[in-house]
Amino acid sequence: MKKIAILGVGLLxxxxxxxxxxxKDIQLVGWSRRKSARQKASYVLKMVSRLxxxxxxxxxxxxxxxxxxxxxxxxxxxxxxxxxxxxxxVSSVKSEIIREAxxxxxxxxxxxxxxxxxxxxxxxxxxADEKLYQGKVVFIAPLKSSPRKLIQKSVLFWKSVxxxxxxxxxxxxxxxxxxxxxxxxxxxxxxxNIYGTYKKKNPLIETAIGSGFRDFTxxxxxxxxxxxxxxxxxxxxxxxxxxxxxxxxxKFEKELTKTxxxxxxxxxxxxxxxxxxx
Amino acid sequence: MKKIAILGVGLLxxxxxxxxxxxKDIQLVGWSRRKSARQKASYVLKMVSRLxxxxxxxxxxxxxxxxxxxxxxxxxxxxxxxxxxxxxxVSSVKSEIIREAxxxxxxxxxxxxxxxxxxxxxxxxxxADEKLYQGKVVFIAPLKSSPRKLIQKSVLFWKSVxxxxxxxxxxxxxxxxxxxxxxxxxxxxxxxNIYGTYKKKNPLIETAIGSGFRDFTxxxxxxxxxxxxxxxxxxxxxxxxxxxxxxxxxKFEKELTKTxxxxxxxxxxxxxxxxxxx
Numbered sequence: 001m002k003k004i005a006i007l008g009v010g011l012l013x014x015x016x017x018x019x020x021x022x023x024k025d026i027q028l029v030g031w032s033r034r035k036s037a038r039q040k041a042s043y044v045l046k047m048v049s050r051l052x053x054x055x056x057x058x059x060x061x062x063x064x065x066x067x068x069x070x071x072x073x074x075x076x077x078x079x080x081x082x083x084x085x086x087x088x089x090v091s092s093v094k095s096e097i098i099r100e101a102x103x104x105x106x107x108x109x110x111x112x113x114x115x116x117x118x119x120x121x122x123x124x125x126x127x128a129d130e131k132l133y134q135g136k137v138v139f140i141a142p143l144k145s146s147p148r149k150l151i152q153k154s155v156l157f158w159k160s161v162x163x164x165x166x167x168x169x170x171x172x173x174x175x176x177x178x179x180x181x182x183x184x185x186x187x188x189x190x191x192x193n194i195y196g197t198y199k200k201k202n203p204l205i206e207t208a209i210g211s212g213f214r215d216f217t218x219x220x221x222x223x224x225x226x227x228x229x230x231x232x233x234x235x236x237x238x239x240x241x242x243x244x245x246x247x248x249x250x251k252f253e254k255e256l257t258k259t260x261x262x263x264x265x266x267x268x269x270x271x272x273x274x275x276x277x278x
Numbered sequence: 279m280k281k282i283a284i285l286g287v288g289l290l291x292x293x294x295x296x297x298x299x300x301x302k303d304i305q306l307v308g309w310s311r312r313k314s315a316r317q318k319a320s321y322v323l324k325m326v327s328r329l330x331x332x333x334x335x336x337x338x339x340x341x342x343x344x345x346x347x348x349x350x351x352x353x354x355x356x357x358x359x360x361x362x363x364x365x366x367x368v369s370s371v372k373s374e375i376i377r378e379a380x381x382x383x384x385x386x387x388x389x390x391x392x393x394x395x396x397x398x399x400x401x402x403x404x405x406a407d408e409k410l411y412q413g414k415v416v417f418i419a420p421l422k423s424s425p426r427k428l429i430q431k432s433v434l435f436w437k438s439v440x441x442x443x444x445x446x447x448x449x450x451x452x453x454x455x456x457x458x459x460x461x462x463x464x465x466x467x468x469x470x471n472i473y474g475t476y477k478k479k480n481p482l483i484e485t486a487i488g489s490g491f492r493d494f495t496x497x498x499x500x501x502x503x504x505x506x507x508x509x510x511x512x513x514x515x516x517x518x519x520x521x522x523x524x525x526x527x528x529k530f531e532k533e534l535t536k537t538x539x540x541x542x543x544x545x546x547x548x549x550x551x552x553x554x555x556x
Contacts, residue, residue, distance in 0.1 A: 249468055
């Protein structure tokens with residue numbers, strides 16, 4: 001009987017619990033900081049109110065809290081978990097978490113930072129889906145001195161819920177997601193806020209919303225605390241791509257001062273070609 | 279027997295033909311400039327190679343070409359169509375088309391500029407769908423001196439294919455879609471092009487693409503000629519919102535030079551709230 005503890009049972013933790021609870025020989029225990037969150041999650045798995053009780057003798061602990069809480073929880077786990085415990089997280093930022101975790105000499109032998117490329121713009125355990133991880137890339141960004149065996153254990157864990165593990169350096173991971181996830185979130189939020197201000201004076205603009213606008217802005221409905229953590233902890237990489245975006249943006253804006261421009265069409269041709277390969 | 283001519287049979291024209299051809303007492307004829315386009319469309323409706331033959335004695339003519347061709351086609355229609363003909367278009371830009379059309383004194387008595395908020399990022403008649411207009415807003419931006427009866431005819435036409443007509447001024451229309459459609463297209467294309475350049479050096483970034491990036495960039499695959507026309511013809515309104523976006527963008531970028539900022543979280547909270555109301 002293997003004990004698996006899930007800390008922070010929202011969309012990601014809840015989906016994990018759903019995928020795991022059908023397996024044999026697994027004892028599943030969940031913990032969330034807030035009572036309301038525990039109550040909501042209790043239809044999925046057994047929830048306990050003390051973190052220590054959740055992790056007590058657990059062989060696998062998956063931290064599914066927001067990025068800024070991951071490393072704060074680590075020492076509490078270390079004191080109560082199984083001596084051979086594997087600790088994973090699922091947060092969108094890896095370098096900063098590794099930097100913070102490095103103060104614990106035991107970290108490389110237990111903690112393997114992970115990031116499944118799975119999610120929805122809606123958070124909360126009520127959004128959980130047992131198939132959330134199926135076919136999804138799960139980035140694994142190990143600490144430098146982690147033993148190969150520990151990393152292998154985390155690979156097997158994610159495969160067991162249908163994920164596709166990809167081992168990557170934390171720096172590369174953070175740069176990738178800054179471009180494919182964090183920057184788009186900001187760009188969508190900027191447009192959504194401009195739309196909101198405009199709509200106050202021109203409510204009829206609602207009629208001009210098509211599927212394009214809907215899809216483009218969907219990510220802007222993401223959890224603000226989670227995104228605040230991400231922007232704080234992956235600030236450096238986001239700033240880099242923000243700078244690149246600014247340059248392209250200002251270049252296009254300048255071209256738009258001309259009544260005709262041979263710049264526009266090749267620009268749109270390029271993006272069409274790239275997008276069609278995705 | 280009513281004759282309806284569709285000029286330019288791609289996604290929008292083809293979908294219209296599919297929705298109309300099941301109706302009784304309608305003779306449907308299509309025309310496309312290019313032979314290959316006519317051949318592709320011939321499985322949907324009867325296609326002819328001469329525009330004059332398509333519009334000859336037609337009571338309703340729907341121009342489904344790109345924005346820059348709409349008014350060029352108008353005089354050819356006027357010479358051959360029924361003396362009471364109703365002429366519609368479906369393009370994304372209205373003020374410039376009205377300005378161009380105003381050189382024809384007969385325009386207000388025949389031509390009613392329209393824009394259905396229906397489309398896909400993929401173009402061509404092979405994407406056509408008889409339900410494309412069902413439940414979709416169709417903007418109608420009449421010329422100033424158009425008789426009420428003519429406008430009413432265009433309202434009934436769009437209702438007959440399931441659309442929801444909304445009468446609007448051309449100026450308001452162009453401002454609305456600049457914000458909800460044209461600016462998002464540019465923002466998505468900018469990000470897509472940066473991604474494309476980055477990917478050349480870092481092909482592994484493909485693994486970091488989730489549904490958020492996919493949805494955000496989907497519109498960037500739109501037809502480049504169509505978008506070139508739109509940016510040229512609705513340049514003024516796009517520039518206005520581009521300026522607003524630039525200000526918000528630079529403000530956020532400045533806030534991101536701080537290691538912590540009380541600006542980020544309320545910003546994300548605002549966008550979440552607005553997006554959830556859409």
